[in-house]
Amino acid sequence: MLHALIMRVHTAIQLIQSRVSLAKSSARVTREQTCRKSRIAEILKAHQDDLAAEWVKNLQATGTGKDSRISESQLREQTKEFLVLLSEAAAAGGDVHSQAWNATVDFLEDVSRSRVQQGFTSEETARFIFSFKQPLFARLRAELAKDHEAFAEETWAATELLDKMGLITIAAFQKTREDLINRQQQEMLELSTPVVKMWDGILALPMIGTLDSARTQIVMESLLQRIVDTGAELAIIDITGVPTVDTLVAQHLLKTVTAIRLMGADCIISGVRPQIAQTIVHLGVDLQGVTTKANLADALSLALKKLGFAVTRTKAAN
Amino acid sequence: MDRIPILRMGKFLLVSIQVDMHDQLAMTLQDDLTSMIERTGARGVLIDISALEMVDSFIGRMIANISGMSRILDAHTVVVGMQPAVAITLVELGLSLPGVKMALNIEKGMAYLRAQRAAEEGDGLNASHHSDDGEAGYGTRQE
Incomplete structure (x- = not known):
């Protein structure tokens, strides 16, 4: 059962990784132009509340919101906090390994860990991030309707960003599970050798x-x-x-x-x-x-x- | 140290290996011990390896050899005090030292040697021997 779960997490990660690499290779062409500041941060900041509301709606539509393991207010709080952190971090650039992203990454890892403890599957945990794509893309579309070039660029940037966030979530999810297994193994070893x-x-x-x-x-x-x-x-x-x-x-x-x-x-x-x-x-x-x-x-x-x-x-x- | 001392105690010989054995030391011990048994007519040999912390396959085989040689010279041999790490190493090396009598500590080893000697003396010259704890063929060689 545990094994099957780990296999599923592995496949999920592979899937996300392949998507990220796909996004990266396509984005390379436009990378030179994206040197100018991405407008994502700006849009995130301006429409924080709207985006949060749409995101929660989206989460509820996919089933996470109705789950008894997590209350709606908790979900709202999490989405809101993530948006605040994301808009701050995005303003500093797209490199998630930089200092500016630390708070966001920590937050995601915390969310992941709490999801493990609440008994969510890897799929449900990843959905938290991926269900944000739709509202964000819709917003980008509305904002950049006239400038097709910019719209395509920002979409790539946003995809790349959210995929990275998804990867972090899943990696944290898997790590929490592995820690659990390791601890149990250790305990088993200690318990099983009484002379x-x-x-x-x-x-x-x-x-x-x-x-x-x-x-x-x-x-x-x-x-x-x-x-x-x-x-x-x-x-x-x-x-x-x-x-x-x-x-x-x-x-x-x-x-x-x-x-x-x-x-x-x-x-x-x-x-x-x-x-x-x-x-x-x-x-x-x-x-x-x-x-x-x-x-x-x-x-x-x-x-x-x-x-x-x-x-x-x-x-x-x- | 280029020699391991062999102590005489009545009819028994005591060998205590206090240093890590190297090959030459083991060969010297083999020579010394066999000639000592021959010279003194010892009836029992106790080899204490409680201070031995490292063995290789050669030393493992030497322990078995020395034990076998003493037996041929008509002296009961017991190896005492093998450390757990040494035992595990020997097992991993595939050396189970069949036919070598082992004991946990010197006290138990001496008790074994005394019991063997008492059995021999009690039996006298014409009686057959008790079975020697799986050391087949041992008792029949003596008279």
């Missing part, structure tokens, strides 16, 4: 989730370190929570077992489910020399026996 002391000299490691190389490395290191720290002679690796075991996972497990043996301790693998036992045999993985048990209780009783402990019942079962 538990079962008894004097017996450690247990309940593994949960898919075993990849990075996780195995962390698991192996923390387990080996605990063995050194506690001087435990037996380690039980419980794989009840591992959904699937393929050849790679089996190899990781074998490596861990070998490393534990090299340290001078012994290892039991427990929690092998019937399906996993079948898969291991079908894959032809050789688990010889590794003690495996069906559940943790069996592994613990074997471990206790190996260390010379005995468990006795002091009260008869009723």
Whole structure:
């Protein structure tokens, strides 16, 4: 689900990028003439309120305005603030990486971030900027009706500008999502490697989730370190929570077992489910020399026996 | 240091590797240890590698070789105190050191050597040996 979303964001970005490059190549011809100050800033400033009203109307028509996740007043505020920032920044020139654009870019990134938190899709987030095109172009058309050359020029400039804004929005959207994924991954890693002391000299490691190389490395290191720290002679690796075991996972497990043996301790693998036992045999993985048990209780009783402990019942079962 | 000291403690020999092993040092140790076992008639060798922080495939193999040689000279050998990083490196190098008895620390290593010796003495000369924790063929070579 998350993956599909990222793919969609990627396609959206590619689409916008291709449009921007198209706009750029066409605009090159007129670039020399645009050296004179663009009239966009001027028009933006003069018709701020009208443009904002039309923009909100447009947003509502496309569905964003009716969304319960964001109120109309909030939307109005955002459009108004963006227009103020845009008209100020546009007056300084069309280079969005310059200092004058910082406030606008920050604002867009903030909007993007809040959209992510409210659960909007990348499409809906991008629509915020792109739905401004129609009112702006309509305004340009009205203002420059007599001067066709200037109208074409300003349209290109405006397209380029809004596409850049769209790119920034989507990039911020994607970055927020990626940060979220990274944070969750980190949390998962931290959560998934608890080494538990079962008894004097017996450690247990309940593994949960898919075993990849990075996780195995962390698991192996923390387990080996605990063995050194506690001087435990037996380690039980419980794989009840591992959904699937393929050849790679089996190899990781074998490596861990070998490393534990090299340290001078012994290892039991427990929690092998019937399906996993079948898969291991079908894959032809050789688990010889590794003690495996069906559940943790069996592994613990074997471990206790190996260390010379005995468990006795002091009260008869009723 | 161009030599690793070999200490004698009763019927056992103690080797503590406190420096990073280079190839020549390992070869010298191999010579010294084998001649020392022969000279003293030691029945057990304990190799402490707890201070060893770096290994390569050569040193890994040397540890296995030294252990195997001592065994042929009729001395039980136990390697103790391998660091986690070293263990992971050896596994990644594909060296699982089969047949080498490992122990977590010196105390456990000595306990193992004493147990082996007690088993030998208890068995006397005509009795067969207990199985030696998977070290197949070990017990039958002795008498």
